[in-house]
Amino acid sequence: MNFKKIVKSDLLLGLIQPTLLLWLIPFSVYSFNIGEVPISEFLVLILGLFFINAFLFLIFKSIYNDFLKGSFATSVFYLMVYFYFEFYNNIYGIHKWSYLKFFRARYFSLIWLLIFIIVFILFKKIKRVNKKIFNLITIFLGIFIFFTCIRGLFTYFRVQNKIHHYNIYNDKFRNKYEDQLKKLKQISSFDKPDIYYIILDAHASEYILKKYYDYDILGFKKKLLTKGFYFTSDSMSNYSHTYLSIPSSLNMKYDSVISENNDLSFCSASHTIKNSNSRYFLNLLGYKFINIPSVWGPAKFGKRESGASYPIPSDFSYSVFYSILNKTIFGMFLNMYYDSQKQQSILGQLNTLKKVVKQDSPKFVFTHFFCPHRPYIFDKNGSFLYFRGNDRFAYVNQLEFIDNEIAKVLDIILKESKQPPIIIVQADHGPHGDKHSFSIDVESDDQKDLTFGILSAFHLPGVEKKDLPNDISPVNNFRFVFNKYFGTDFEILENEQNEYE
Numbered sequence: 001m002n003f004k005k006i007v008k009s010d011l012l013l014g015l016i017q018p019t020l021l022l023w024l025i026p027f028s029v030y031s032f033n034i035g036e037v038p039i040s041e042f043l044v045l046i047l048g049l050f051f052i053n054a055f056l057f058l059i060f061k062s063i064y065n066d067f068l069k070g071s072f073a074t075s076v077f078y079l080m081v082y083f084y085f086e087f088y089n090n091i092y093g094i095h096k097w098s099y100l101k102f103f104r105a106r107y108f109s110l111i112w113l114l115i116f117i118i119v120f121i122l123f124k125k126i127k128r129v130n131k132k133i134f135n136l137i138t139i140f141l142g143i144f145i146f147f148t149c150i151r152g153l154f155t156y157f158r159v160q161n162k163i164h165h166y167n168i169y170n171d172k173f174r175n176k177y178e179d180q181l182k183k184l185k186q187i188s189s190f191d192k193p194d195i196y197y198i199i200l201d202a203h204a205s206e207y208i209l210k211k212y213y214d215y216d217i218l219g220f221k222k223k224l225l226t227k228g229f230y231f232t233s234d235s236m237s238n239y240s241h242t243y244l245s246i247p248s249s250l251n252m253k254y255d256s257v258i259s260e261n262n263d264l265s266f267c268s269a270s271h272t273i274k275n276s277n278s279r280y281f282l283n284l285l286g287y288k289f290i291n292i293p294s295v296w297g298p299a300k301f302g303k304r305e306s307g308a309s310y311p312i313p314s315d316f317s318y319s320v321f322y323s324i325l326n327k328t329i330f331g332m333f334l335n336m337y338y339d340s341q342k343q344q345s346i347l348g349q350l351n352t353l354k355k356v357v358k359q360d361s362p363k364f365v366f367t368h369f370f371c372p373h374r375p376y377i378f379d380k381n382g383s384f385l386y387f388r389g390n391d392r393f394a395y396v397n398q399l400e401f402i403d404n405e406i407a408k409v410l411d412i413i414l415k416e417s418k419q420p421p422i423i424i425v426q427a428d429h430g431p432h433g434d435k436h437s438f439s440i441d442v443e444s445d446d447q448k449d450l451t452f453g454i455l456s457a458f459h460l461p462g463v464e465k466k467d468l469p470n471d472i473s474p475v476n477n478f479r480f481v482f483n484k485y486f487g488t489d490f491e492i493l494e495n496e497q498n499e500y501e
């Protein structure tokens with residue numbers, strides 16, 4: 001068989017069409033996320049879907065004993081699965097999946113199955129598939145995929161451009177502190193305590209928890225106070241969202257470049273977290289930077305350096321499968337699978353944090369826990385939950401779990417460090433960073449509290465409590481630490497609260 005024959009063979013033509021149909025969603029999702037998803041992850045998914053499709057195609061082909069009919073049937077099968085609950089929702093006006101719905105939908109399922117059977121019998125009756133129409137549909141799908149590729153390239157170059165501008169802007173900042181960097185270099189090695197920066201995503205302050213959740217964190221607070229921590233009760237986050245807040249605190253500044261082009265901020269967060277100013281400055285001092293991977297996209301790197309051995313769920317594959325399966329019964333199982341991956345990751349992160357203390361000093365350890373942020377997957381004792389929703393009680397339970405675990409981790413870090421370490425335990429924003437995540441009726445005054453009121457605790461050996469501003473905000477964390485420990489004179493910035501919607 002020569003090349004021309006292979007290209008024109010019905011087997012290949014029949015295989016291509018449903019493949020393209022199945023690829024539409026991954027290509028489309030990837031074209032928006034090209035800056036943050038590794039190409040390898042995309043290719044594995046594309047290849048996986050290719051083989052799933054080939055398998056289904058061969059089944060349908062053998063039913064009809066015709067390549068093109070088998071191909072059409074496979075495509076129709078995808079459309080029926082994909083649109084099942086789309087139609088169901090339109091008819092019944094129910095928009096959220098529940099266990100109950102599956103049973104309520106049984107008549108609908110029967111109707112759907114009937115349509116399915118009729119379509120497939122009709123296929124059987126057709127003598128031959130019109131090859132011209134068949135090819136036209138394939139070409140149409142091909143063009144669609146081609147355009148998503150073009151869009152992907154545009155996204156890629158926009159992200160690169162943004163990073164380029166960020167780097168220029170950042171170099172200016174680093175140059176400005178060059179003299180102080182020279183000073184930093186001269187510090188002797190025993191004056192370099194390990195630094196831990198632990199972020200608990202959406203962990204509210206003591207005041208907010210008491211006022212809006214009727215929950216007291218006194219137990220957790222007491223544990224930390226006896227370990228020598230200071231709590232800054234008036235601390236507020238500088239941003240309402242993680243992808244702006246973490247880059248800002250690690251880079252020690254408010255960043256107009258990061259917050260411009262909001263749609264690209266998620267992509268640039270990854271770059272600015274990996275190449276932060278705090279890391280750069282500490283590297284000059286001889287610190288090793290260790291990131292313990294989070295389940296949150298831009299902070300997923302650093303598996304090897306941290307010695308992490310837990311699974312890190314892929315947001316990209318999840319969102320692709322979710323787009324395809326969301327409206328089917330498989331969507332529910334997908335959610336459960338993804339939640340269990342998150343549970344394993346968070347537990348793995350805690351374990352890694354306990355082990356990382358043994359690595360050589362001086363080190364700068366950063367880790368972001370996607371917790372107590374929803375989804376609510378732990379109860380207060382650490383049992384796994386598969387609850388999806390917005391509930392104050394669930395939030396507080398998960399918060400109690402992570403607090404207990406963090407207290408244990410801090411015990412180990414403090415016991416096993418050769419020299420008392422600097423530790424910051426802080427939230428990136430309040431519990432209400434996402435207005436849709438909580439069902440509390442709040443006045444607009446309260447909204448600010450809930451968006452920005454964060455847990456903020458510092459372990460600062462040799463520094464007195466009175467020297468630490470009670471309203472210190474994340475942007476000033478490292479400015480304060482550098483000034484206190486390394487004799488720099490970074491300006492302490494105004495504590496701003498910026499909200500980006």
Ligand SMILES: [Zn+2]
Pocket residue numbers: 201202241242373428429433
């Ligand atoms: Zn967050």
